[in-house]
Amino acid sequence: MSDKKTKKSSQNSSGKTSGKKSDERNLKKKEKRELKVWQKILKVVLCILAIPVLVVVGFFVWATVNEYRPAPVEKVEIDTTEGTGKKLSKGDSLTVVTWNMGYGALGDNADFFMDGGTSVMTAVPERVDVNIAGFMGFLAGMNPDITFIQEIDRNSKRSYNQDEATKIQGDIPILLKSVNEEDPDYNGYVMTFAYNFNAKFVPYPVGDPIGKVESGLAIYSKYEVEDSERISLPCPYSWPVKTCNLKRCLLVNRTPVYDSEGNDTGKELVSVNLHLEAYDNGEGKIAQTKQLREFLQEEYNKGNYVIAGGDFNQTFSNVDLSPYPVHEEIQDVWKPGTIDVSEIGDDFECLMDNSVPTCRSLDKAYNSAPDKSDFQFYMLDGFIVSKNIKVDDIHTQNTFFAPSDHNPVLINITLE
Template identity: 40%
Template sequence: MRKILRALLLVVLVILIAVVGFIGYLTLTEYQPQPVEALKIPTGKREINKKQDLSVLTFNIGYAGLGKTEDFFMDGGKTVEPESQKMIKDNLLGIEQAISEAEADINLIQEVDRDSKRSYHINQEKYLTERLGMNGVFASNFNVNYVPFPIPPIGKVDSGLMTMTNLNMSEAQRISLPNPFKWPVRTSNLKRALLETRFPIKDSEQELVVFNLHLEAYDSGEGKVAQSKKLAAVLYNEYAKGNYVIAGGDFNQVFEGSKQFPEVKKEGWQPGNIQNKDLPDHFSFSFDDKYPTVRVLNSPYTGSYDTSKVHVIDGFIVSDNLKVEKTKVLNKDFEHSDHHPVQLTVKFK
């Protein structure tokens, strides 16, 4: 009997040591970015002219792994990663075509993987910049050597935000956003950020300042609120300097005043809500709700908004010294991503 107890205690001790050791490893290797980090900027060939319209595209590409046939365990589905590298490559080709056809001056791309198990370690930053012939600036927001959940685990993730453009850029930086997660969950989770890019304007002392964002998705709500407040403060500071300001991306929150699509099922991921009162003075939302911008990944896409959960959570915030000419969802029927690209066109006042 004593031998059995000793054996059981030994097994428990080994498991405990392994768990503590693994948590220690995640803690020691945790990605801990600074509040603000300067990023290397590419050399652009084109200069912004205030007399010409400017087009900005936002597109969460879902690491090219969330096409219309996929679900995802965090949204209420079952899948952890796509079944094949071919699926990733096929989706990347469709994503590349969608960005190319939009012909935007500035492209704000979210969920771009550089070296992740879930996307078969394809460097999507390199792929898109080379295939599209555009310069890119990358800011990490998910950098974990090994995400230990679920079963099978997600594993290594190296992913983030990328802004692509051939416009002349003067500066770029990564601005950390508040993190709602505590240790040890924090060690294997996202570290959200704003990717700020600054563009000089021909014959002007003002700048165009553009923020690429992907706000919190899987928190209880306080993360989205804190990050939205940080964003509002940053926008206000830039406007106070006299600059033109655009923020675009995946807000993971439904815009106040946007169309509410049918609520198909109660279970599955639910977005938050962002309201006009959350914005600083001199700013407004710009979105299109003719089509939804995201589908919930609790099941594969059915092809109908009446039977798949969909929302409007991708769009822009624009300062009032810019005139919005058009904001348009580019409907791709969720073929290659769980998000639709959204394109903004503005004039300088």
């Protein structure tokens, strides 16, 4: 009897142990299945998180490979499609205009996100056409012998891929045909162009990117151009920002100067178009201005006539800014630096005309603003002229910012 009970008890104990082990195995299997599920979920989550990282990394690899990397000095094509220009002689008087055309999309209707506004695309296609037509209308009225243009697009998303440089080159002779026919020496316009912004895709701002930009500086001249160069200026940005950013430069034209008998004097009129840094911390503008100053002095020391004009994105220290006080109430108001004119040297004059501002803020549209005094106005555009050139007059043309956020500046000079 005792043996039977013991055997039965042993069987019961064995069954319980076996059942317990079975439960443990099932639990482990369940845990393994759950672990595999969580592992799969984790992999999916990591893959999802990795996608934007890979996209960003992939983009900057692509942007680095396709980055615009101009040489320190490059020859520029001299486009004589509309003529080879006339000869320039000592004693000649000529009119030079500088104008930042705002790529045809920063007219009086525009605000811009980098200047306190909200817009990235600042004009519809029809408005770009209106701005360019207005720009050329004002230009024809001034009838310059040499024109410096900044922010002129050739194939950019922001201006609907128009080749503005070629369009202006073809239209100026037509607009000024009757005037030019009165000049027996007239021989068309010479165009030179240099890129300072050449990016296949600008990813900023995220969600509504600027996209492709091909833009730069252009000079249109009624005088012959013997040589033209693009001279790179220091870039204040590091990787990866610089891959899709501006590469500032000087566009330099050289025009031979003749005497009254038509003989080459060996001297040149050196025309320099520029657009210096805007949105850096200040170091870029300082370095670029230093290189500009050294270049101008070197050319003057050769005996050449030198005129540099454009958008300095700074104000000359000899300009009275009291008519245009800083509006601190404007959110993120941009404040330009100052060029100390004494550092440019005694061989040059730094000239701006403050009778009207050369630039306005883009925090809101200008044409619909009831009070124009609410805008921040700037003095950014002007000229640096060597002392062997007589300055007869300089004035800022008031366009009421209709075709651009900048006004043109006109200077009348005589080669002494």
